Amino acid sequence: MRVFRSCAMVLLPLLLAAAAPSVVALEATPDDDRFDCRLLATEPTPQTARDWYELNLWAGHCYRYDAHAVRIGFDGVRTLVISHDVNDGVERGRARFLDGPPEAFERRSRIGRLGWSEGGSAPTTPAGIAAKISSHYRLSLAGEERIANRRAYRLDISPLDSFRYGKRLWLDAETGLTLKQSLLDETGRAVETFQLTVLERPRLHQGEVSIDAPREAPRDAWRTGWLPAGFSPQPVETHSGRHGSDVTHRLFSDGLSTFSLFVAPLGEIEPLAPGLHRLGVSHAVVRHRDLDGTPRQVVVMGEMPPRVLLRVADGLSWTAADS
Numbered sequence: 001m002r003v004f005r006s007c008a009m010v011l012l013p014l015l016l017a018a019a020a021p022s023v024v025a026l027e028a029t030p031d032d033d034r035f036d037c038r039l040l041a042t043e044p045t046p047q048t049a050r051d052w053y054e055l056n057l058w059a060g061h062c063y064r065y066d067a068h069a070v071r072i073g074f075d076g077v078r079t080l081v082i083s084h085d086v087n088d089g090v091e092r093g094r095a096r097f098l099d100g101p102p103e104a105f106e107r108r109s110r111i112g113r114l115g116w117s118e119g120g121s122a123p124t125t126p127a128g129i130a131a132k133i134s135s136h137y138r139l140s141l142a143g144e145e146r147i148a149n150r151r152a153y154r155l156d157i158s159p160l161d162s163f164r165y166g167k168r169l170w171l172d173a174e175t176g177l178t179l180k181q182s183l184l185d186e187t188g189r190a191v192e193t194f195q196l197t198v199l200e201r202p203r204l205h206q207g208e209v210s211i212d213a214p215r216e217a218p219r220d221a222w223r224t225g226w227l228p229a230g231f232s233p234q235p236v237e238t239h240s241g242r243h244g245s246d247v248t249h250r251l252f253s254d255g256l257s258t259f260s261l262f263v264a265p266l267g268e269i270e271p272l273a274p275g276l277h278r279l280g281v282s283h284a285v286v287r288h289r290d291l292d293g294t295p296r297q298v299v300v301m302g303e304m305p306p307r308v309l310l311r312v313a314d315g316l317s318w319t320a321a322d323s
Contacts, residue, residue, distance in 0.1 A: 034089060034208040035111065037062035040176075041204055049139035052155055052171055054130045059176035060084075061091060061111055061209050065202040073192040074280040075100065089210035110210040114255070116217035116235045129255040136160055136230045136254055145170060147179040148196045157256065162186060163228035163308050164257045170195075175202050183281055186305055192281045220248060222263055222291065225315030228308055230254035259302025259309060263316070266295040276306055285309040291318040 040062055046052040066083045082095045089110070096104040114128050133139075142154040151173035158166045166188070170180040180195040215235040234251040247264040266288065277284045284301040298316055300309040 033211050033213065035061075035211060036208050037086075037205040038207070046176075049141045049155055050130055050134060052141065052153060052176070053133075053139055053157075053169075055176040056155075056169065056171050056178060057129070059172075060178070062086070062205050063175055063177055063202050064205055065177070066200040067196045068198040068200075069194060069196045071192070071194050086205040086207070086209055089208055091209060110212040112212050113214065113235055115232050116215055132230065133157075133255040136164065137166070137256065144173070147172075148199050150174070150179060150199060152179050161229070162305065164254065165191075165303060165305070167256065172199070172202075175204075177202060183303060220250070220263075221319060222248075222316055223319050224252075224261075224312060225317050226311055227252065228254070231257075231259075234258075257302070257304055259300060259304055259312070261312065261316075262297070262299040262301075263291075264297050266297050269297060271297060272299065276310065283309055285313045287313045287316075289316070291316070 035058075037058075040055070040058060043055065046055050064085050067081070069080050069082055071078045071080065078100050079098045080095055081098065083093070085092045091107075091109050091111075093107045093109075094105070114132065136159065138156075138158045138160060140156045140158070142156050145152050145154055147170045152170040153173060155169040155171055156166070157169065165186070166184040168182045168184060168190070169178055171177070172179050177199070178196075179199065180193065182190040182193045185191050212235070217233070217235075231252045231254045234253050236251055247268060248262070250261050252259055252261065271288070272286045274286050274288050277286065279301070282301055282303050283306045284299060285306070287298040289296055289298055298313050300313045302309060
């Protein structure tokens with residue numbers, strides 16, 4: 001279960017992070033390496049679903065706050081405390097469960113870019129993500145509600161195909177922060193809900209947050225034969241010092257949905273049972289395959305339809321001999 005645990009440590013802290021597009025007026029150029037959060041205070045109230053989504057993602061980077069929350073999922077109801085702070089342009093998010101198995105997560109980060117740098121030019125900053133997901137999801141407003149004793153607007157994000165799950169967000173009318181979110185499966189059923197019960201002292205960071213520098217794409221010895229439209233490898237550090245260089249881990253995202261892919265020689269890691277595994281709201285596909293004459297374990301895991309993860313795992317091919 002060690003590989004599953006490593007992947008879960010990547011996926012679970014996503015509740016601390018925002019994907020980070022922004023209102024068009026706030027869009028940063030590719031050469032910008034910082035964003036001034038004080039600009040959010042001068043923005044007019046969003047009028048469209050996409051404007052609300054863009055504000056929500058910038059707010060997730062720029063507000064400092066503490067909160068109590070509840071998560072309703074496969075393991076029942078769990079309560080937790082979360083916090084988000086910004087120091088010297090770097091964000092720090094923390095989450096600690098108050099019941100069940102003792103678990104705590106911490107994430108330090110800058111605003112991520114949408115992809116690897118290619119051809120010497122920096123890819124779009126997170127300001128482009130809103131436009132990207134609009135190609136694969138329908139965004140719509142569904143009225144006003146009260147969440148955590150605060151006014152909230154409901155935002156429905158529905159996939160335009162069957163390759164990804166949808167989400168429903170309730171956004172704070174004052175700050176744009178997420179007060180509640182539900183993950184929706186292919187049938188539109190909520191499979192997990194995360195909701196703040198108390199939002200304490202949300203305050204806009206009076207300064208800048210850093211945008212991550214462009215990164216050159218790594219040269220993997222394998223390649224994916226198929227990805228759902230809109231998914232691309234993400235420029236995040238996923239190497240673990242516990243494993244050798246032959247063990248690789250990559251994240252793929254369409255700007256909203258994310259899955260992880262692990263490739264490792266079977267002799268260097270603890271083997272997992274091949275097949276499809278259910279891990280809460282996530283699924284994991286395990287394949288043992290002979291790649292370049294070496295038995296290797298391929299694991300694809302994410303909160304996505306199982307058939308998508310299966311197709312990604314089975315489409316993997318080895319390219320080292322060709323390079």
